[in-house]
Amino acid sequence: MPIVQFTPFSSIIQPDFWHKLTNLKIDVLKLSDDALTVSGSYSTGRTVKDRESGQEIALGCTIALGDGAFDEREFGVPQGSVRANGTFKNYNTIEDFKAADKTSLFNQEAEKIWNQILTTRSTALLTHFLLITYADLKKYKYYYWFAFPAFVAKPAWELNGEWKGAGGEFSSSQLGSIHTQLKLQKEPLAFFLVRTDTQDVSISPVEEYETFFANTPSSAQTIAFVDPSAAPDSPGWPLRNLLAYLRALYPATTSTVRVLCWRDEHPVVEGLEWRSRFGVLEVGGAEAAAAVTRPQAVGWEKNPQGKLGPRAADLAPMMDPKRLAEQAVDLNLKLMRWRILPALDLEKVAGTKCLLLGAGTLGCYVARTLMGWGVRTITFVDSARVSFSNPVRQPLFEFADCLDGGKPKAECAAASLKRIFPGINATGHQLSIPMPGHPIPPNPTSLAQAKADVEKLERLIDEHDAVFLLMDSRESRWLPTVISAAKGKIVLNAALGFDTFLVMRHGARASSVKEGVTRLGCYYCNDIVAPADSLTDRTLDQMCTVTRPGLAAIAGSTAVELLASLVQHPDGIYAAAPPPAQDLHATQSYAEQGGSVLGSVPHQLRGFLAQFRNMPLVGAAYDRCTGCSETVLQAYEKDGFDMLVKAFNDQKYLETLTGLDKLFDEGEAALEAVDWDEDGEGDDDF
Amino acid sequence: MLSRSQFEIAAKAFIANHDSHSHSAWSWFDSARPGYGFMSRTTIHTRPIPAHDLADEETEDDATVTIHPTHEQLTCKQYVVYSASFQVPAFYFTIHNSNGSPLPLSEIVKSSLFKLGVPDGSHATTFALTMPTSSFPLLSQGDHPILGTPCWYLHPCESANAVQELMREVQQDTWDEITRLVRWLEMWFMVLGGAVSV
Ligand SMILES: [Zn+2]
Numbered sequence: 001m002p003i004v005q006f007t008p009f010s011s012i013i014q015p016d017f018w019h020k021l022t023n024l025k026i027d028v029l030k031l032s033d034d035a036l037t038v039s040g041s042y043s044t045g046r047t048v049k050d051r052e053s054g055q056e057i058a059l060g061c062t063i064a065l066g067d068g069a070f071d072e073r074e075f076g077v078p079q080g081s082v083r084a085n086g087t088f089k090n091y092n093t094i095e096d097f098k099a100a101d102k103t104s105l106f107n108q109e110a111e112k113i114w115n116q117i118l119t120t121r122s123t124a125l126l127t128h129f130l131l132i133t134y135a136d137l138k139k140y141k142y143y144y145w146f147a148f149p150a151f152v153a154k155p156a157w158e159l160n161g162e163w164k165g166a167g168g169e170f171s172s173s174q175l176g177s178i179h180t181q182l183k184l185q186k187e188p189l190a191f192f193l194v195r196t197d198t199q200d201v202s203i204s205p206v207e208e209y210e211t212f213f214a215n216t217p218s219s220a221q222t223i224a225f226v227d228p229s230a231a232p233d234s235p236g237w238p239l240r241n242l243l244a245y246l247r248a249l250y251p252a253t254t255s256t257v258r259v260l261c262w263r264d265e266h267p268v269v270e271g272l273e274w275r276s277r278f279g280v281l282e283v284g285g286a287e288a289a290a291a292v293t294r295p296q297a298v299g300w301e302k303n304p305q306g307k308l309g310p311r312a313a314d315l316a317p318m319m320d321p322k323r324l325a326e327q328a329v330d331l332n333l334k335l336m337r338w339r340i341l342p343a344l345d346l347e348k349v350a351g352t353k354c355l356l357l358g359a360g361t362l363g364c365y366v367a368r369t370l371m372g373w374g375v376r377t378i379t380f381v382d383s384a385r386v387s388f389s390n391p392v393r394q395p396l397f398e399f400a401d402c403l404d405g406g407k408p409k410a411e412c413a414a415a416s417l418k419r420i421f422p423g424i425n426a427t428g429h430q431l432s433i434p435m436p437g438h439p440i441p442p443n444p445t446s447l448a449q450a451k452a453d454v455e456k457l458e459r460l461i462d463e464h465d466a467v468f469l470l471m472d473s474r475e476s477r478w479l480p481t482v483i484s485a486a487k488g489k490i491v492l493n494a495a496l497g498f499d500t501f502l503v504m505r506h507g508a509r510a511s512s513v514k515e516g517v518t519r520l521g522c523y524y525c526n527d528i529v530a531p532a533d534s535l536t537d538r539t540l541d542q543m544c545t546v547t548r549p550g551l552a553a554i555a556g557s558t559a560v561e562l563l564a565s566l567v568q569h570p571d572g573i574y575a576a577a578p579p580p581a582q583d584l585h586a587t588q589s590y591a592e593q594g595g596s597v598l599g600s601v602p603h604q605l606r607g608f609l610a611q612f613r614n615m616p617l618v619g620a621a622y623d624r625c626t627g628c629s630e631t632v633l634q635a636y637e638k639d640g641f642d643m644l645v646k647a648f649n650d651q652k653y654l655e656t657l658t659g660l661d662k663l664f665d666e667g668e669a670a671l672e673a674v675d676w677d678e679d680g681e682g683d684d685d686f
Numbered sequence: 687m688l689s690r691s692q693f694e695i696a697a698k699a700f701i702a703n704h705d706s707h708s709h710s711a712w713s714w715f716d717s718a719r720p721g722y723g724f725m726s727r728t729t730i731h732t733r734p735i736p737a738h739d740l741a742d743e744e745t746e747d748d749a750t751v752t753i754h755p756t757h758e759q760l761t762c763k764q765y766v767v768y769s770a771s772f773q774v775p776a777f778y779f780t781i782h783n784s785n786g787s788p789l790p791l792s793e794i795v796k797s798s799l800f801k802l803g804v805p806d807g808s809h810a811t812t813f814a815l816t817m818p819t820s821s822f823p824l825l826s827q828g829d830h831p832i833l834g835t836p837c838w839y840l841h842p843c844e845s846a847n848a849v850q851e852l853m854r855e856v857q858q859d860t861w862d863e864i865t866r867l868v869r870w871l872e873m874w875f876m877v878l879g880g881a882v883s884v
Contacts, residue, residue, distance in 0.1 A: 006751060008751070008753070014786055048730050048731075048732060050732055142786070298747050298750065314787045315786065315787060319836060327827060331825060
């Protein structure tokens, strides 16, 4: 005969249990590792239909612990479930948890169960278990291990015949009667006896074995238990200790037992089969003597890897405020995709590493909008310190940042981002960007410093995907324009006038653009002079200190939204600019109209706050441009820092290099030759 | 819209009207603060687990079955709680695996709780203005209003109108107050059922 195999308990812990344990540890247990009583519950074995495959899946032989586990009085056993109590021990350190003498702990509990059987004949402890834990409250991680001690029968129980549906042994009305009688119990019975009297059946607690089965033929005696197993051929764990109980107390009448594995929490609808199982078990060998000494016990729970070892629960995603913030940010963005733009590739935006040159008004607003898009790497470069005028206009700074000479703006802005959202990777670098028209003092120290600054900027641009030019002077944009163009980075440029702004993206490098395609210009493409010291040669977009207060927020957000549209476009940095007059139709997908999923990817946007109007413009690249022409880029790539020093020091160098100087002379001559219309419409503020 | 006491009446009548012989039946949970009860239930979901190497599986004794589960059991606790700000019920839930660890968002939306597959994003789509009815509910994270434990919830902002619309179609003058309230809650579940399996 095959030996009977039992389905072990597997634990299900609800998050509430961990919440309760956390509170208990903080408020009550503190450093105590005294044993406490916990309560769990189990119910009849269940199957669920898998949505994907449609197959019925037998759920494990589970015992659940929830929020009432520590409160014996309030512990409400869910309807249809029976209760199981356990010994709970929490350790204060992971070392104590690991070093605990598991064998002795286990044997103590087994001893408790055995003594209870012999001394009180109560079945109350047959499902008694042990739970040891260590709670790492700082990391919201919980280590635990369950043991469900079960006595090993020697010799083992064997199955006479096979397990069959209970309907094959009892009539449907008898099973219905068992169901009704079980429901009438004040306290749910985990174990019970069934006596068949001609037609009807009656049930009784196992404790009344002698009187209930007195004068009952053995063929009318059945032992039964609420079976948490759903496996057809293996009864659940509680049966093991019930059998041990019977063998210990009633050895003479229990070498053969009829077993009903009760699995029908709900009465069966007419025509369907009862799920309970029935089998006849026998203890092999001769007359087994009453067991006086405690049998060996087994029952440590295996972990999901199938090993005997502790398990860990990680509750950080629901409890760690930093993780909660990260998830909430993610969720917010995902909702945009799920609800509105399924084609939106959020990861592409969020994964764009952004370098912000300038941590002033524009830098602050650009950073905040980038953060809104889920961008996780934001790096600031600025050489200034926070001054008293900054906080009201620059939302990453506050009054305290201005004290004692002011904090370095770049670092301060990065720290502020981290305060706002700890999940962000923000850093700040104090760096002054060398610029044309600002000669480097002719001494080795200054030259070495300039070289180091250039190298640092090159490295930073290398490490990022998009560079935002947000400085307050025109000529400081030149060096990053050249480096970024050479390295093929996305460049977004924002500049403010009093009530006007310019936001633009730089076009891709000439040598990388396909022939016949109009290359888009950079910030300097419209110029017929090289960038120079703007203190003496000021154009309007540099007068950033006097701007309408709302302008920076509008321009900053516009720059970020332009980046978002750009990275969503399949052509990225090569995306063609829409003609200025083209309007996208909301009734048709933007992508089909040449835009990205977010819409068009304009080249330049000029905003006029006086008219509350934005105007998209396209400016072609200029092959003599001092910022992006191949002549300049190749000279930079060939001579590196030496070429840059010439540009910084020599006002005429770039103009000569690109041939602008000749053109300028021609232009002057031409200007003199025409009758200039002072009120001409083409005059704009940039 | 419902008042808090109407919600309690509707919920209790709804529970009484529905089959309690189901594992996923709703029940009423009274809170310590009178009048602040809510509906709750637990549902079981599964997800396939990759087969692991069983060669070195440890066996303790011959009478213990060695189990090779093909599916992991997920437990979903669901609550219908009254939202005082929106004066409608709101759906709160948690999903956790067997050790009590909550599922990450990406797994939750893939689980059998959600009816709608989340679009893959590989195809172009029209702009928001042309899609006045959003397909995915506003999912948020927040504490259970009464239990205070962290939960996910579906934002109730859009449900009142949707329920009202359905009610206009079914409403009958002969209904008494309780019937109307129960029907209201049933319609609310119907709206909710558009997004999640309830
Ligand atoms: Zn250019």
